[in-house]
Amino acid sequence: MARIWYPVIDYIACTDCGDCIKRCPQGVYDSNKFPSPVVKNPNECIDHCRECSMHCPVGAISYVGDHADLAPTNGNEMEVEACCSNGSESTNKKVVVNYLYLDLQTCDRCIGTDSILDEVMLTLNPALEIAGYEVEYKKIQMDTAELAQQYRFLSSPTISVNGRDIFQAISENNCGCCSEISGTNVDCRVFESNGETFEVPTKEMLADSIFKAIFRQPTLGGSCEDYELPENLRTFYEGKLSKSGCSCGCEHC
Numbered sequence: 001m002a003r004i005w006y007p008v009i010d011y012i013a014c015t016d017c018g019d020c021i022k023r024c025p026q027g028v029y030d031s032n033k034f035p036s037p038v039v040k041n042p043n044e045c046i047d048h049c050r051e052c053s054m055h056c057p058v059g060a061i062s063y064v065g066d067h068a069d070l071a072p073t074n075g076n077e078m079e080v081e082a083c084c085s086n087g088s089e090s091t092n093k094k095v096v097v098n099y100l101y102l103d104l105q106t107c108d109r110c111i112g113t114d115s116i117l118d119e120v121m122l123t124l125n126p127a128l129e130i131a132g133y134e135v136e137y138k139k140i141q142m143d144t145a146e147l148a149q150q151y152r153f154l155s156s157p158t159i160s161v162n163g164r165d166i167f168q169a170i171s172e173n174n175c176g177c178c179s180e181i182s183g184t185n186v187d188c189r190v191f192e193s194n195g196e197t198f199e200v201p202t203k204e205m206l207a208d209s210i211f212k213a214i215f216r217q218p219t220l221g222g223s224c225e226d227y228e229l230p231e232n233l234r235t236f237y238e239g240k241l242s243k244s245g246c247s248c249g250c251e252h253c
């Protein structure tokens, strides 16, 4: 089993107080970005330390590799099943569903998928909770290249369960909306099922893939390979930045 543990920030809840950066003894966060928490050295994070989340005033920090049913053991290493698991069923009862997207103002695919995912989660949540699962559903805009790298974002939109993409393969075609936003040619995700291609996945596709991700069916792909921001997304962020007229290079504008 792989041993993986590092913090993930909910940037919607985060107030940029910088306490997590100050508290971390390992330099996991990028001090150059203070007070904004940007995970720069995930491999330095101490397994189950939780020092940063214990001092976060808004509960914005969770961890890749967290198991709600394992007691925190400050600094003690503990084997956890994470994204490189062999697909065997996990005893983990925490389910973090992340919706990672580029744009919810104009992009038809992001907006459509967002709406279907809301419906699916509304239906699945009560059943999972009855079964004893703690479900956390978050929507995170991949607003900058920096954020995309932090979440190992490969294609928009992406739905992940406990850090793992619920769909095995990534297929893309040209997205007029995101091309318009960035002033460049940008591809976004399409979803394939039974020989058909969908720009917005159906409820059945989403529900089926979420269940498979939760129960770790063996066919599901992992996400432990080395990550590099795809050229397509790099082009999007550069185009967006250039369209905004910002020349400071901070990637926040």
Ligand code: SF4
Pocket: 006, 007, 023, 024, 025, 026, 027, 028, 029, 044, 045, 046, 048, 049, 050, 051, 052, 053
């Ligand atoms: S869990 Fe501990 S080591 Fe890891 S980022 Fe937080 S404070 Fe740093």
Ligand code: SF4
Pocket: 009, 013, 014, 015, 016, 017, 018, 019, 020, 021, 035, 036, 037, 052, 055, 056, 057, 058, 059, 060, 061
């Ligand atoms: S402690 Fe929490 S609110 Fe403060 S910067 Fe870190 S994540 Fe954001």
